[in-house]
Amino acid sequence: MSSSDTEVHGGFKIQNWYPKLTEHSFPAVFVLLEESEKQALTADEPDAKVVGGLLLRLQPALKQFSGPRFISVDTVSPTDTERFQSKRGAVHSAESAWRILRESQKVREAAGEGKVSCICVRPFRRMQPAREFRLFVKNGRLSGMSQYWLIRHFRRLQGRLDFYWTQAADFIDDVSGHLPVKDAAVDIYFTSGGKILIVDINPWGAPTNPLMLDTWDRDWGTPSGCVIVPPPHVVSGDVNVSF
Incomplete structure (x- = not known):
């Protein structure tokens, strides 16, 4: 690993990024x-x-x-x-x-x-899973956003996707200069009062999980918006089942 690679990797250690982002974290x-x-x-x-x-x-x-x-x-x-x-x-x-x-x-x-x-x-904070997200930051700008806990569809999120995206984009614009690198996956939590807190900062690409964005091999120049687990598919009408 080169010295530059080591420096970048070290930037993701919480003790290294925390001093610059103290007011935006726990x-x-x-x-x-x-x-x-x-x-x-x-x-x-x-x-x-x-x-x-x-x-x-x-x-x-x-x-x-x-x-x-x-x-x-x-x-x-x-x-x-x-x-x-x-x-x-x-x-x-x-x-x-x-x-x-x-x-x-x-x-x-x-x-x-x-x-x-x-x-x-x-x-320790008992956080609400519906308010945790992973932000995909490319070149210092918000490019993608995913529900963090993919355990189920949270119906309450459906009508607030644009709100969460706008808040997250503004947040990244404010703090991107303090992130360890321009490309990163930033895990955040929305408090009940609407404040965004950074939980963790992860390297861009595998093995970091792209969650609802599914793959790292995508057009990151086109913002994805806030992507969440879809509602369960409901089948209606006459259903004929034969064995």
């Missing part, structure tokens, strides 16, 4: 990891003394926020764990934070590849 505290602590993430039997020291350093970061917190590392969140499936990743202690990171195959792989340098602590 509050966050970062705990830098020592080399032995990074190794403990991937070790079959991590050194108890190393883990104990890390837990002591994690506790003050967790105390910055009341209630449950959400834990991630550089560019990876432990979304592939049972705890995320059952509790959306909410943790209440340094021990549970460490446990969810250790249980995540994505986190362990990133650590094994030398891509983990810190733990990010944010307040």
Whole structure:
């Protein structure tokens, strides 16, 4: 990987883009990891003394926020764990934070590849799936927008697609100068008050998922608008079924 590639990749680490976009994201505290602590993430039997020291350093970061917190590392969140499936990743202690990171195959792989340098602590927020979107930013402008959670059709979105698109386009115009690169997939959340908050910033192209836009091989010069899961197809009239 060239130095320029490394610099671009590093730009997607939350600790690198967050300082420039603090007012447009959730509050966050970062705990830098020592080399032995990074190794403990991937070790079959991590050194108890190393883990104990890390837990002591994690506790003050967790105390910055009341209630449950959400834990991630550089560019990876432990979304592939049972705890995320059952509790959306909410943790209440340094021990549970460490446990969810250790249980995540994505986190362990990133650590094994030398891509983990810190733990990010944010307040846990139970977000409404219908208000999460992925924005596809090409040359610093909004080119595409997709519903993030493709779990079902949200009927309430249907009449607000133009509104969400316009708000998102204006938002990208305001913040594009602070994004790590001109081409990126930006995950956002609309609060109940209408404010847009950045959840994550992802590299352009595979393996980042294009979601409802289906493929990266498309004409990005033509804006897609806000694309959501369509309503269920209803068959009406006489239906003859033969076996």
